[in-house]
Structures are given as C-alpha cells and as structure tokens.
Amino acid sequence: xxxxxxxxxxxxxxxxLGSLSAIEKRLAERQEIRPLEIAILNLMADKRTxxxxxxxxxxxxxxxxxxxxxxxxxYIRPIQNGREAKNTPSEHIRDFYSAWSDIxxxxxxxxxxTGVNALCDRVEQEKIWGEVGKILEWSTTNVLSSLFLCxxxxxxxxxxHDIDSIKQPQKIWGVYKHHVCSDRTDLLSGFSDVFxxxxxxxxTPLRKDIEAHKNIEIIADSKEAGPNILAEIEPTEGAVNxxxxxxxxxxxxxxxxxxxxxxxxxxxxxTSTHRVPDNYFPDNDxxxxxxxxxxxxxHLYTNWVHAVYDATPYDLNQIPKPHRANxxxxxxxxx
Numbered sequence: 663x664x665x666x667x668x669x670x671x672x673x674x675x676x677x678x679l680g681s682l683s684a685i686e687k688r689l690a691e692r693q694e695i696r697p698l699e700i701a702i703l704n705l706m707a708d709k710r711t712x713x714x715x716x717x718x719x720x721x722x723x724x725x726x727x728x729x730x731x732x733x734x735x736x737y738i739r740p741i742q743n744g745r746e747a748k749n750t751p752s753e754h755i756r757d758f759y760s761a762w763s764d765i766x767x768x769x770x771x772x773x774x775x776t777g778v779n780a781l782c783d784r785v786e787q788e789k790i791w792g793e794v795g796k797i798l799e800w801s802t803t804n805v806l807s808s809l810f811l812c813x814x815x816x817x818x819x820x821x822x823h824d825i826d827s828i829k830q831p832q833k834i835w836g837v838y839k840h841h842v843c844s845d846r847t848d849l850l851s852g853f854s855d856v857f858x859x860x861x862x863x864x865x866t867p868l869r870k871d872i873e874a875h876k877n878i879e880i881i882a883d884s885k886e887a888g889p890n891i892l893a894e895i896e897p898t899e900g901a902v903n904x905x906x907x908x909x910x911x912x913x914x915x916x917x918x919x920x921x922x923x924x925x926x927x928x929x930x931x932x933t934s935t936h937r938v939p940d941n942y943f944p945d946n947d948x949x950x951x952x953x954x955x956x957x958x959x960x961h962l963y964t965n966w967v968h969a970v971y972d973a974t975p976y977d978l979n980q981i982p983k984p985h986r987a988n989x990x991x992x993x994x995x996x997x
Contacts (some may be wrong), residue, residue, distance in 0.1 A: 697726035698771045698971060699978065701805075703762065703797060704733055705778040705790065705814070707749035712776055713758075715916040719963035720774075725971055730770070734793045735761045762797055766804070769981045771974045772966070773805040777812030783829050785817045785865070795821055806981045807970045808908050809963075812863060815892075815910035819867055822894075822908070823875050827865035835862050836922070836940025837956060838887040840913070843880045847893050847906040849965050850881060858955040859913040860922055861887045862939075866912065879904075886940070887913070891962070896984070905973050905984050906966065915962050919954040 700720065706712040713731065721727055738761045746752050775797070782788050794814075798821045801808050810818040819825040841856050859882070866888055872878055882891035894908040914921070922939045926948065929936045944950040973984040 695726075696976065697728040698967065698974070699728055699730070699769075700772040700774065700967075700970075701730045701732055701765060701768075701770045702774045703776065703814075704731055704759075705776050705794075707779050709733075709750040709759075710754060715918065716774060716776075716963065719916060719960045720967055722961075722964050723967055725967060727967060730760060730765060730768075731758050732760045732762050732765055734790055734797075735763050736790065736793060762793070766800055769804045769978045771806050771978075771981070772970045773801050773808040775808065775810050775814035775818070777814055780813050780865070783865075785813065785820050785827055788813075791817070798822065803982055806974050806984060807906055807966070809966055810908065810910050812912060812914065815912050816863075816865060816867065818908065819872075819892075819910060823878070825867050825871045825875070827867050829865050832937075833862070833864050834866060834887050835925075835937075836860070836942050838884045838913075838941065840882045840884045840887075840890060843883050843889075845881050846879060846904040847881070847895060847909075847969060848903045849891070849893060849906060849909065849962060849969065851965050852961055853959065857882075857959050858941075859884070859887075859890060859915055859959055860917045860942075860956060861890060861913045862922065862925060863912065878910075882913075903969075906969055907984075909966060911962070915956060915959040917956070919952055919957075923948070923952060 702713070702716060704712055709731075717729060720729070733755075738755060738759055741747050741752050741755050742761075747755055775794070778788065778790065780788060785791065788794075794817055798818055808818070816827040820827065837858050837860050839856055840859050842850050842853060845851075861884075869880075869889055872880060872889055872892065877894055877896075879893045879895050880889045880891075881893055883889045890911070890913040892910040892912075893904075893906040894910075895904040896907045897904055922942050926936070926939060938946050938948055943952055975981065975983070975985045
C-alpha cells in the first residue's frame with residue numbers, strides 16, 4: 663500500500679503522482695475502495711500450476727485483487743459439455759474457468775495472457791491464433807493494462823506491431839543474467855541492476871525489430887537471451903512515471919525452483935541428447951540441487967499490480983482511459 667505522508671506538502675523524497683511509494687494526503691483522504699479486477703487468460707495445459715504461480719505474486723500486496731480465470735471457447739466448450747481434459751482435471755476447469763465469450767462484455771483493470779504449449783514455427787500458425795487475435799483486439803477497449811507472458815507476449819507483439827518471433831537453432835533455455843535498461847514505468851522497482859531470470863523458449867523477437875518501435879521500452883535485457891521484459895508506454899499527464907499500457911514478458915520470473923528441472927526430465931524422455939538448462943544446475947550437474955536465484959524478481963507482478971492500481975479509474979466504465987492526474991478532483995482512482 664502506498665505511503666501517505668502526514669503533510670499538506672509533497673515530500674521531496676517521496677514523489678507522489680504516479681509513484682509506487684507515496685500518494686498525496688488530500689487524495690488519500692478522498693479515496694473509495696473496490697477490488698482490482700484482473701482476468702487471466704490461461705492457455706497452458708497444466709492450468710493449476712500456472713494459476714498458483716501467478717496468483718501467489720499478483721496477490722502479494724495489501725490490495726484486494728479479484729481474479730477471473732478464462733480460456734478460449736474452443737477449449738472450454740467441449741469440457742463444459744462433458745469431454746475430459748488431458749492435463750488439468752475437467753471439474754477444476756468447469757468450476758473455475760469462464761469462456762472468453764462469457765466475459766467479453768465486462769471491463770477489467772488488468773489482463774494476463776499466458777504462454778501456450780506451442781507446436782508451430784510461427785505464432786500465427788497456432789490453431790488458437792484466430793481466437794487470441796479477437797481477445798487481443800478486445801483488450802484495447804476493455805482492459806486498462808495487459809501483461810503478456812511468453813507465447814502470449816510473442817502473439818501480442820505480432821498482432822499489435824507485426825514483430826515476428828524467429829525460431830532459434832537451439833532452445834533459449836536456462837537461467838540468464840539480465841540488466842535493467844530503461845525503466846520509466848517503475849515495473850522493476852526494487853530490482854538489482856543485474857538479476858537472474860529463467861527463460862524457456864525456441865522463438866524470440868529480434869532486437870532490431872523491437873527497437874524500430876519507439877513506444878516500446880526495453881526494460882530488461884540479457885546478453886545471452888536477448889530483451890526479455892518490454893513495455894508499451896504511455897505518458898500520463900502530471901505523473902512522474904509512464905503508464906505501462908502493455909507489458910511483454912518473455913522470461914519466467916514466476917517459475918518455481920524446480921520448474922526447469924521438470925521440463926528437463928520431460929524432454930529427456932524424448933531424446934537422449936537433450937541438453938541441460940544453461941546456468942541452472944550447479945556445475946551443470948542435474949544430480950545437484952538447484953538454488954533459486956530469481957525468486958525476488960517475481961515482484962514484477964506485484965509492481966504491475968501497483969501500476970494498475972495507481973492509474974485505474976474507480977468507475978470501470980471509464981476503462982481503457984487511465985486516470986489522469988489533473989482529473990483527480992473529479993474522479994477518484996481505485997485505491
């Protein structure tokens with residue numbers, strides 16, 4: 663929860679407008695409260711693991727966050743009609759998931775679109791591309807800020823900016839050093855200048871294609887794995903920081919300690935020549951226990967929640983317009 667400084671003046675070391683750390687006393691005294699509404703379009707096969715990994719960090723603030731789990735109509739309708747799912751219990755899906763068409767008339771403070779078990783060389787060749795394209799277009803009018811993860815990030819980069827993700831000669835797979843580039847959104851607030859992140863993907867967007875779009879900020883970069891945290895930024899009048907309208911995360915800060923180990927064991931059954939993840943096992947020895955060096959970086963998700971919280975209007979009907987600083991006296995934010 664942002665700090666309230668007990669003074670009529672703005673504290674010089676806690677800039678208030680747009681900051682994660684403080685808000686003005688006059689604004690705090692006028693706040694109304696409602697939960698943040700965040701939809702998670704979960705495209706992963708093992709939905710429960712993804713739910714747990716994301717929810718544990720999205721909920722790691724004093725703010726109330728109400729999650730709506732959704733998936734594509736083509737996936738959920740047969741399960742609702744009795745078909746058994748392969749990787750997640752069907753009852754779990756029936757109990758906790760909505761079809762996107764059932765929530766498309768609602769507005770949300772935030773949207774998360776996950777990765778998917780990709781089968782094709784290009785993101786637009788996946789069977790779900792048509793459905794995901796409609797959801798991405800819907801997000802521009804019904805969502806304040808979107809957080810795209812892994813395949814979801816590559817799909818959004820392709821849909822909104824025609825940035826292709828190119829299949830690499832070998833999988834970008836392991837734990838890689840990243841450094842903070844330019845973070846005008848404060849999404850990496852509290853991060854070290856250099857930090858570890860797990861990465862697991864075959865396809866990647868090219869740096870030159872990203873840099874061709876001036877409104878996309880490369881927030882975190884890796885010499886080995888390339889740019890992995892990007893934000894499509896929008897200046898907010900009167901605010902200190904820029905608003906992250908869309909966030910593209912090509913790494914996996916939410917991964918558990920043993921997630922890459924599980925992927926390694928799975929893939930090892932398919933080929934005896936499958937290599938171990940880079941920089942993951944001590945001395946590259948799978949018999950040695952991995953040490954989690956990236957756990958604090960999952961605060962990216964809590965920082966995003968704060969950014970959404972700081973900019974969203976109290977009235978959901980005003981979405982997708984972020985709250986402007988010069989309108990605070992007219993329309994209270996969702997605090």
